[in-house]
Amino acid sequence: MTTAGRRPLRLMETWRSIFYTPIYVSVAGGFLEREGLDVEFSTCPSQFPHPLSALHHDAADIVQSGIMRSIIASDWGAETVPLHFAKINSRDGFFILGSQPQDPFDWESLRGSRVIPVGFSPMPWASFQYALRRHGLEPSDLDLRTGLSLDDSVAAFREGQAEYVHVAEPVVQQLIADGAGHLLTALGPENGHLAYSSFAATHRFLSEREETAIRFTIGFARALHWLSSAESDEVAESVSEFFPGTSQEVLAASIARYQEQEQWPVNPVLAQPEYDNLHNILLAAGMCRGRQPYEKVVRTDIAEAAVAEL
Numbered sequence: 001m002t003t004a005g006r007r008p009l010r011l012m013e014t015w016r017s018i019f020y021t022p023i024y025v026s027v028a029g030g031f032l033e034r035e036g037l038d039v040e041f042s043t044c045p046s047q048f049p050h051p052l053s054a055l056h057h058d059a060a061d062i063v064q065s066g067i068m069r070s071i072i073a074s075d076w077g078a079e080t081v082p083l084h085f086a087k088i089n090s091r092d093g094f095f096i097l098g099s100q101p102q103d104p105f106d107w108e109s110l111r112g113s114r115v116i117p118v119g120f121s122p123m124p125w126a127s128f129q130y131a132l133r134r135h136g137l138e139p140s141d142l143d144l145r146t147g148l149s150l151d152d153s154v155a156a157f158r159e160g161q162a163e164y165v166h167v168a169e170p171v172v173q174q175l176i177a178d179g180a181g182h183l184l185t186a187l188g189p190e191n192g193h194l195a196y197s198s199f200a201a202t203h204r205f206l207s208e209r210e211e212t213a214i215r216f217t218i219g220f221a222r223a224l225h226w227l228s229s230a231e232s233d234e235v236a237e238s239v240s241e242f243f244p245g246t247s248q249e250v251l252a253a254s255i256a257r258y259q260e261q262e263q264w265p266v267n268p269v270l271a272q273p274e275y276d277n278l279h280n281i282l283l284a285a286g287m288c289r290g291r292q293p294y295e296k297v298v299r300t301d302i303a304e305a306a307v308a309e310l
Helices: 018-028 051-056 068-075 122-134 150-158 171-177 187-191 203-208 210-229 232-242 248-260 272-284 301-309
Strands: 007-013 037-043 062-066 083-089 094-098 114-116 164-168 182-186 197-201
Touching: 007 018, 007 051, 007 210, 018 083, 018 210, 018 232, 018 248, 037 210, 051 062, 051 068, 051 197, 062 068, 068 122, 068 272, 083 203, 083 210, 083 301, 094 122, 094 171, 094 187, 114 150, 122 164, 122 187, 122 272, 150 164, 150 171, 164 171, 171 182, 171 248, 182 187, 197 210, 203 210, 210 301, 232 248
Parallel strands: 007 037, 007 062, 114 164
Antiparallel strands: 062 197, 083 197, 094 164, 094 182
């Protein structure tokens, strides 16, 4: 039951990953609670293909989502799409691991090799393709093992069914710690700053409950500020409740790797250059036909108002 004077909020993530550490810091660190929010936090249930669908069915108020989904919906002709109003990740958070070490990594080594790309979400694969083409490779140049879940991908790589695997943290660190994989390259620095994932809500929610959205974004901005200067082991302790099967050592190493590549923004405002960079990736992958207006997909005034209050 919500305490008098406080604001209820249903917050939903797409899936559980260290990639989304800023969300967990916001929730577990009390940053949202201190803004007067009573948060019901959940992972997108199986009846919805993605969190934006949950928004449309009034199963959530604010969701973490890739901005690609609003761009694609707009490209298909939707008159309005959920608005993305605060940035969570400012880089691709996926990596390429190999069964053998390479120093330095040679992209040409992927040619003709067995590679397991991310199969549970289209954006990581689109970003991987973008990097491949920058290095003179096409997806057809690789022997791709597609259609695998995350668990099946990791199992296949461990069993030697591929020389390379495309994964995010904490799987990266787990494979390294087990001696089963070697980190070769990170897609984040490779593709630069982009609007990879963000918080989204419907036009109606942002209109009718704007103050709740602002209080939420203030709490989130404070969490980002804390995260930007906290030690990785301190962050790992803060979010450990969300990863009960993962050791503190693996969590801390995963978080440190993301911190080193500036994975998470200090400022939640989703700027147009980052939007355009991600849009370029979608266009190159054939995931949309034309460029969609930034103003149709992104709203910046909420994050700007939140930052002004810090």
